[in-house]
Amino acid sequence: MPFRNRYTGLIDRYRDRLPVSDDTRIISLGEGNTPLIRLHNIPKLLGKQVDIYVKYEGLNPTGSFKDRGMTMAVTKAVEEGSKAIICASTGNTSAAAAAYAARAGITAFVLIPDGKIAMGKLAQAMMYGAITLQIKGNFDDGMRLVKEVAGEAPVTIVNSVNPYRLQGQKTAAFEIIEELGRAPDYHCLPVGNAGNITAHWIGYCEYSSASGEHVTEACAYCNGKCAYAGGAIVGNRPKMVGYQAAGSAPFLRGHMVDHPETIATAIRIGHPQSWDRAWNVMEESGGWFAEVTDAEILAAQKMLTQYEGVFCEPASAASLAGAIKDIQSGKIPEGSSLVLTLTGNGLKDPDTAIAQCQGKATLLTIDATLDQVKRAILDNMR
């Protein structure tokens, strides 16, 4: 007898809205179904009446939202007979590709910028057994090479230019609507290649529309076959807000950026792959792009851990950093509901976290004596 109530991943859960058949062998690690946590303390600190939820995507199997897209991309690659996948990555895509390839029994090749990915992500790619190519270049160089080599070698690209990636990632929007009962007023995400913001918009549009035809230009991938695509919008849709790191902000500059820099290495991307689609998302949803500095990103990351007990990686904190600015300026008015996607787990980047806390009062080195432990307690009660 099968165990009937087991959660078996997002493809199984949203099978009717994804491009799979009953015969498809699903490659899953139980991704999706991540917590939507209501913030209690930060809205009070801001002194604003806003209802903020964080979608903690760092609790996916490899620690980021990439698993949603990768379960679909690898499932379809295997179905189509592929024996190897390839991606360029700032770290999280490579971790997910490596894990799902291992699960499927195929080879993963990953191109990562030498020295510019967080330690946890490098450990993942290596442990899962991906052939890891560190290139003397950035993500954008890697992406160009991946596209070129895919024409000359038997490998399937699993970057978000692969249409199945966004199909998997759209399911985060489904989960949010199901949990809240409707879409939030604003949905804020960090933006690198802009695949995820596009995928969320596809998800919101599909869910909010009646049956019929294709509703959104951003949803170029479904070819009008979305189960929920339709002309009539029956539910609400959020304004989509995309935050970029100031040193890697092509959407703010209005053109590609050749030498992107930011401490949030996950979004150190100057040539976004979903450029046109993301602009369409903004136009259709009435949302906007904004930028945040590295200092603001780190402050937001610290705030989330210290005041809410939620540890995300720096890139993810861009969504909170940006939302705080837009709430404080009134651009996001009081009375609004917001969902912020926390795209990756804080454990991915221990170096940045430790560097941020080094020398701070919370890290004490003491003798192994009762006296010193007692003093540390009495001196440091909140």
Ligand code: AN7
């Ligand atoms: C934590 O892993 O592009 O705007 O190669 O890892 O959909 O690109 C990572 C992107 C946000 C940006 N937050 O998402 C990669 C990669 C985290 C990320 C993004 C990424 P997109």
